Amino acid sequence: MHRRQALRLLASAATLPLLSREAFSLFQAAHEQLSEQRVLKTLDPHQNATVTTIAEAIIPQTSTPGAKAARVNEFIDLILTEWYDEEEKSTFLTGLADVDSRTRELYGKNFVECGEKQQVEILQALDDEVAARTEDVRRRRNRPPEKNFFFMIKQLTLVGYYTSQIGFEQELHGEIIPSRHAGCVPLEEEASK
Amino acid sequence: MATKTYDAIVVGSGITGGWAAKELGEKGLQTLVLEAGRPIDPDTDYAEHVPEWEVKYRGMGDRKRADEDQRVQQTCDGMDEWNSKFFTNDKQNPYTTEPDKPFLWIRGRQVGGRSIIWGRQSYRWSDLDFEANLREGVGVDWPIRYQEIAPWYDHVEDFIGVSGQAEGLPHLPDGKFLPPMELNCAEVVVKDAIAKYFPGERLVTIGRTAILTQRHNGRAPCHYCGPCARGCITRSYFSSLNSTLPAALTTGKVTVRPHSVVHSLMFDSKTRKVSGVRIIDGQSRDAIEFRGRTVFLCASALESARILLNSATPEFPNGLANSSGELGHNLMDHCMGGGASGRIPGNEDYIALGNRPNGIYVPRFRNVKQKHPLFLRGYGFQGSASRPKWERGVEMRGFGANFKHALSRPGPWTCTFYGFGECLPNHDNFIAIDREKVDAWGIPVIRISCAWRENERALLKDMSISASEMLSAAGAKDIEPILQDNAPGLTIHEMGTARMGRDPKTSVLNGHNQAHDAKNLFVTDGACMASSSCVNPSLTYMALTARACDYAVDQMKRGEL
Numbered sequence: 001m002h003r004r005q006a007l008r009l010l011a012s013a014a015t016l017p018l019l020s021r022e023a024f025s026l027f028q029a030a031h032e033q034l035s036e037q038r039v040l041k042t043l044d045p046h047q048n049a050t051v052t053t054i055a056e057a058i059i060p061q062t063s064t065p066g067a068k069a070a071r072v073n074e075f076i077d078l079i080l081t082e083w084y085d086e087e088e089k090s091t092f093l094t095g096l097a098d099v100d101s102r103t104r105e106l107y108g109k110n111f112v113e114c115g116e117k118q119q120v121e122i123l124q125a126l127d128d129e130v131a132a133r134t135e136d137v138r139r140r141r142n143r144p145p146e147k148n149f150f151f152m153i154k155q156l157t158l159v160g161y162y163t164s165q166i167g168f169e170q171e172l173h174g175e176i177i178p179s180r181h182a183g184c185v186p187l188e189e190e191a192s193k
Numbered sequence: 194m195a196t197k198t199y200d201a202i203v204v205g206s207g208i209t210g211g212w213a214a215k216e217l218g219e220k221g222l223q224t225l226v227l228e229a230g231r232p233i234d235p236d237t238d239y240a241e242h243v244p245e246w247e248v249k250y251r252g253m254g255d256r257k258r259a260d261e262d263q264r265v266q267q268t269c270d271g272m273d274e275w276n277s278k279f280f281t282n283d284k285q286n287p288y289t290t291e292p293d294k295p296f297l298w299i300r301g302r303q304v305g306g307r308s309i310i311w312g313r314q315s316y317r318w319s320d321l322d323f324e325a326n327l328r329e330g331v332g333v334d335w336p337i338r339y340q341e342i343a344p345w346y347d348h349v350e351d352f353i354g355v356s357g358q359a360e361g362l363p364h365l366p367d368g369k370f371l372p373p374m375e376l377n378c379a380e381v382v383v384k385d386a387i388a389k390y391f392p393g394e395r396l397v398t399i400g401r402t403a404i405l406t407q408r409h410n411g412r413a414p415c416h417y418c419g420p421c422a423r424g425c426i427t428r429s430y431f432s433s434l435n436s437t438l439p440a441a442l443t444t445g446k447v448t449v450r451p452h453s454v455v456h457s458l459m460f461d462s463k464t465r466k467v468s469g470v471r472i473i474d475g476q477s478r479d480a481i482e483f484r485g486r487t488v489f490l491c492a493s494a495l496e497s498a499r500i501l502l503n504s505a506t507p508e509f510p511n512g513l514a515n516s517s518g519e520l521g522h523n524l525m526d527h528c529m530g531g532g533a534s535g536r537i538p539g540n541e542d543y544i545a546l547g548n549r550p551n552g553i554y555v556p557r558f559r560n561v562k563q564k565h566p567l568f569l570r571g572y573g574f575q576g577s578a579s580r581p582k583w584e585r586g587v588e589m590r591g592f593g594a595n596f597k598h599a600l601s602r603p604g605p606w607t608c609t610f611y612g613f614g615e616c617l618p619n620h621d622n623f624i625a626i627d628r629e630k631v632d633a634w635g636i637p638v639i640r641i642s643c644a645w646r647e648n649e650r651a652l653l654k655d656m657s658i659s660a661s662e663m664l665s666a667a668g669a670k671d672i673e674p675i676l677q678d679n680a681p682g683l684t685i686h687e688m689g690t691a692r693m694g695r696d697p698k699t700s701v702l703n704g705h706n707q708a709h710d711a712k713n714l715f716v717t718d719g720a721c722m723a724s725s726s727c728v729n730p731s732l733t734y735m736a737l738t739a740r741a742c743d744y745a746v747d748q749m750k751r752g753e754l
Contacts, residue, residue, distance in 0.1 A: 058592040066597075075251065083256050123592060131590045155587045158600075162583040163245035163252060171601060172583070176242050181417040181547030183375030184540070187602070 042080040042089070043073070047096055049112045051076055054099070055157040057123055064171045067161050075160035076153070088147065095149020099126075126150035199225045200749070202470050202485035204455050204500065207306020208731050209718045209738040210491035211433025211441065212349070216742035217489075218444035222749075225483060226441075227453040227472060229492075230302030233279075233309070233434055239424025240275040248274045268683060269299045271310055275423040279303060279310045285633035288495075289640045296641040297682035298495060304451050305434035307493070307685070308731075310422040313403045313430050313550070314575065315355045316728035317346050321364040321561065326724050329569055332523065332618035333694040335723045336704030339366070345736035352440075353431040353735070354409040356551075357401030365556040365728070372406045373399045374551050378540040379578035379606035386667035387555075395558045395663065400551040400575065403431035403732075412436065419548025430550070452476050454634045457504035458488060458513055458714070466713045466754075467513075473634040487713045487745055487754055491738065494524075494719035495624060498690035499639050501716075502626050514691075514708040520701050521625055523618040523689040524641070525725040528572075528649040530677030531656025534609035535669030537578060544580060544603060552577035555610065555663070557727050559655065568651035572614035572727045574660060580604055608664060611675065612656030615727040617648050618689055622681075643681045686730050688719030706741035713754045717741045 040048055055067035055076070067073075080089050099122060103111045107118050114122070130151045146152070161167045168174040200222035203213045210226060217224045245252050254274045259267040266272055266280040281300035290296050301307040320339045327334040343366070350369045359367040376384060376399055384397035404421070405414045412435065413427040421430045428435035441447040452475035459482065461468040469484040490497040498521045504513035512520045552575050559571035580603035586596065627640040645653075657676045664672050681687075694700025697709035706721050708714040717738035719730060726733075748754045 059597050060594055062594050062597060079250070079253075083250060083253065120593070127590060127592060134588065151587075154592065158583060158586050159251055159253065162600075165244065165246045167583075168244065168246070171597075176244060177416055177418050178547035181375070181415075181545075181549060183545050183549075184378035184381070184543050185546055187542050187544050 038071075038074045038078070040074070040077045043077045046110075046112075047093070048073055048077070050096060050099060050110075051153070053112050053119065054123065054153055055160070057119060058154055058157045059161045065166050067157050070161045070164035070166040072157050072160035072164070075164075076156045079156055088152070091147050092149055092152050095152070098149065123150075127154075130154075196484070198469075198484040198486060199223050200485070201225070201487045201489060201745075202227060202483055203489045203491055204470065205229075205306060205490070205492035205496070205718065206304050206438065206449060207301070207433055207491065207493065207718075208308045208311065209734050210306065210489075211308065211437035212735050212738040213489045213491050213717060213742055214433075214441035214447050214449070215437040215444075216739050217746070218441045218447040220742070220746045221444075222446060222746065224441070224447045225485065226438075226447060226449040227455055227470060227483070228304050228306075228449060228451045229454045229475065230304065230306075230451065231475075232304045232449075232451045235424060235426060235434065238278070239426050241418055241420050241423040241425060243275060243423075250274055265297055266299060268297050269685070271312070271422050272299075273420075273423070275420065276310060279422075286638075287630060287632060288638050289627045289630060291640075291642050294642055294644050295680040296643050297680050298641070298687070299682065299685045300493070304438070304449060305432055308432035309424065309434060311432070311685075311731060312729065313421060314554075314729040315350075315353075315357075315368070315401050315403045315732040316554075316573075317366040317368055318342070318726050318728065318733050319364045319366050321557075322724065322726040322728075325570060326618070331569070331724070333692065333696065333699050333723055336693055336695045336700075341704075342733070342736050342740065345740040346732065348739055349732065349735045352410060353403050353436060354405045354412070355401055355403050355732070356399075356406040358398050360396065360398050360556070362396075362556055364561055368401065368732075370401070371409060374402070374404075374406060374549055375399070375545075376553065377545040377549075377578055378543045379537040379608055380553050382537055382539065383578065383608050383663070383667040383669075384553075387663055390666040391558075391663070394562075395555055397553050397555055400554045402551045404550060405429045410436075415550065417547030417549060419550055421550045453481075454636065455492065455500050456480070456634075456636050457500060460504065460506045460509070460513055460711065462506065462508055465508075465711060467711050473636065475634065478634065487715065487749070489738075489741075489745075490714070490716040490720070491718045494688045494690050494722075495639060495641070497716050497718055497720045498624055499626070501691065502624075502639070503637055509710065514701055514710040514714060516710050517697060517699055517701055519620070519692060519699060521639075521690050522620045522623040523692050523723075524622040524624060524643050524681075524687065525616040525618055525689040525722070526643075526681045527684040527686045527725060527727065528614040528616055528645055528653055528679075528681075529612060529684045530675065530679045531572075531614070531653040531660070532574065532576070532609065532611040532675040533657060533660035533664050533672055534607060534675065535661075535664040535667075535672035537606040537608050537667060537669055540606055559652075559659075565655075568648050568655065569617065570615040570648070570652070570727065572612045572652050572656055574610040574612050574656070576608065576610040578606055578608040580606055608667070608669065609675075610656075610660035610663065612653070612660065613684065613686075613727055613729070614649060614652035614656065616681075616725045617646065618692070618724055619646060624690060641682075645681060686719070686725070688722040688725060688730060691716045691720035692723045693721050694723060705744040706737055707744070712748075715741050715745060 059067040206228040356371040358373040502512040555574035557571040622643040691701040
């Protein structure tokens with residue numbers, strides 16, 4: 001049965017919740033066919049390794065998969081290649097190179113070669129800088145800075161992760177067609193749906 | 194060319210065109226619906242269940258293509274990566290504005306028109322609205338009152354299905370509602386506080402929306418997937434494609450012709466009636482003429498006025514049916530963008546289930562019982578409370594396992610009120626034909642000259658203050674007032690360019706949406722509006738369309754058309 005046929009059934013079904021699960025499993029089946037590796041078009045191997053490591057540090061593997069498993073680096077490469085304008089792309093790539101400059105100055109090696117503690121230290125400094133700038137513009141009732149490398153990679157990591165099938169299903173327990181609608185229920189009920 | 198004469202030709206297949214097609218077809222008229230855009234196949238075009246990971250930019254949209262083809266359309270929040278195909282190509286369909294007067298014309302060109310992507314909020318007007326122009330000496334008096342349209346609101350609601358809560362307010366009449374959707378935890382807090390602090394003045398009710406909460410006329414109830422504007426395979430929200438057009442086609446009397454870009458109307462100076470419609474075929478580019486005994490313009494306020502302005506004749510050098518000189522003038526759009534948002538403490542362990550495609554509504558409370566010193570008329574608030582999801586992480590400090598864990602739970606309850614204000618009719622807000630420019634089919638485009646005036650600006654400011662007041666009463670923290678300077682057009686409630694009125698010298702249409710100057714010509718979309726109220730207008734357009742169809746068929750039977 002095709003997905004559309006399943007949804008057509010929904011339209012005439014009295015028992016919507018049962019069928020919606022069936023329909024949803026069809027998306028999963030359809031999607032499993034789509035998992036071939038994407039060829040990177042902007043990031044070179046070293047840049048890709050750095051991006052992958054930073055993204056995984058932002059959203060690490062815990063009891064659920066992290067950014068690396070969700071292939072956030074491929075999404076970031078796509079945005080750099082096709083979505084960002086030249087200035088944004090340059091801000092991102094310059095910022096990425098600057099991460100290595102910082103670690104070379106402090107530890108004498110590139111970011112990906114650093115230990116986890118050193119990596120966290122660098123990222124903490126970058127996050128603090130974004131927060132300081134955000135605080136600064138907040139006071140001026142303006143929008144937060146978007147042309148900042150760490151802001152950009154954090155944003156793209158979150159979008160890339162939580163909109164992936166892994167992020168949506170395994171981390172957020174999302175449902176395209178919810179089992180039901182209710183205005184106010186205990187959080188545990190939502191978590192166990 | 195074919196010499197067949199249709200009983201009726203309907204221009205446009207959106208909210209009002211669908212209704213005209215259904216009503217005229219059911220009354221036995223051979224009806225031709227001309228639609229400028231392409232046909233839509235719900236099986237392949239609807240995209241409401243396509244997950245984010247199956248669209249290329251994960252919901253961020255094809256930015257570079259939109260910058261090129263949809264510069265104006267992309268300013269509309271409702272356009273996204275899934276449904277941008279339901280929005281017009283701005284390059285093919287240009288218009289011009291004056292340098293200091295931006296106007297954002299958000300459009301949909303396809304079978305179903307903008308009804309596929311509309312906001313679905315459905316409210317009745319009252320005599321507070323219909324009597325306002327007369328009472329204040331603004332614009333022209335409406336030729337109808339609530340009593341005359343009420344049975345047609347019933348008729349429309351019976352068919353499309355509107356869910357909502359009866360509140361017994363004289364100035365926002367209750368409709369024939371399907372069961373209301375539920376308020377969420379924080380909305381109940383806000384509702385109770387407003388009832389306590391503003392008794393008899395302000396109230397919060399669930400949005401009245403053209404979405405089914407139970408099975409209705411063969412259509413399934415909403416399954417709360419959320420993004421209605423990407424289509425709905427269960428046909429649970431009203432669009433002409435989901436509802437009126439299938440009913441029209443069932444009569445066997447109605448033909449829908451896509452790719453039919455209307456150029457102008459033909460006028461017979463002997464009979465002083467419209468004799469047919471000239472189109473450019475959108476695919477072959479052939480010029481074709483269709484003959485009809487009556488013509489219904491349902492192409493949207495600006496397109497219908499454009500067609501009439503492009504149909505000048507020796508008798509009507511300034512546009513067909515324009516002896517009043519009001520055609521194209523009195524353009525209105527609701528002024529939106531004043532409001533506030535704030536955090537509602539409590540209910541941290543509670544959440545709403547499903548994606549309710551509806552919000553809350555605060556009916557107009559200004560100039561209802563007592564006169565406001567600073568402005569005429571008023572505004573209503575739309576809004577909702579919700580708990581932000583992972584998106585809030587973009588502006589949150591931190592990274593790593595704790596950060597990820599924090600984002601796995603929803604953020605604090607936040608409530609937002611966003612105002613929609615009534616815009617006064619003003620002769621100096623108008624469209625005219627721009628002789629310098631044509632669209633992709635060689636048809637002269639319009640130049641729009643429209644700006645907010647003092648009254649709209651005063652409304653916006655007051656929205657911001659009163660929304661903050663209400664949130665404060667509800668115990669909200671971190672209240673942030675909203676005061677946006679949105680260009681007219683963005684509310685997508687443009688109307689008024691061929692207004693109804695009692696006097697042919699000052700209005701284009703009479704009380705039955707019939708042109709004073711050509712009795713077999715009807716305009717039933719937003720162009721007909723003599724004032725704008727502050728409520729969402731589509732329900733009123735539908736009721737006026739059904740009423741006009743009933744009148745037209747009656748007149749035809751009497752041999753009057």
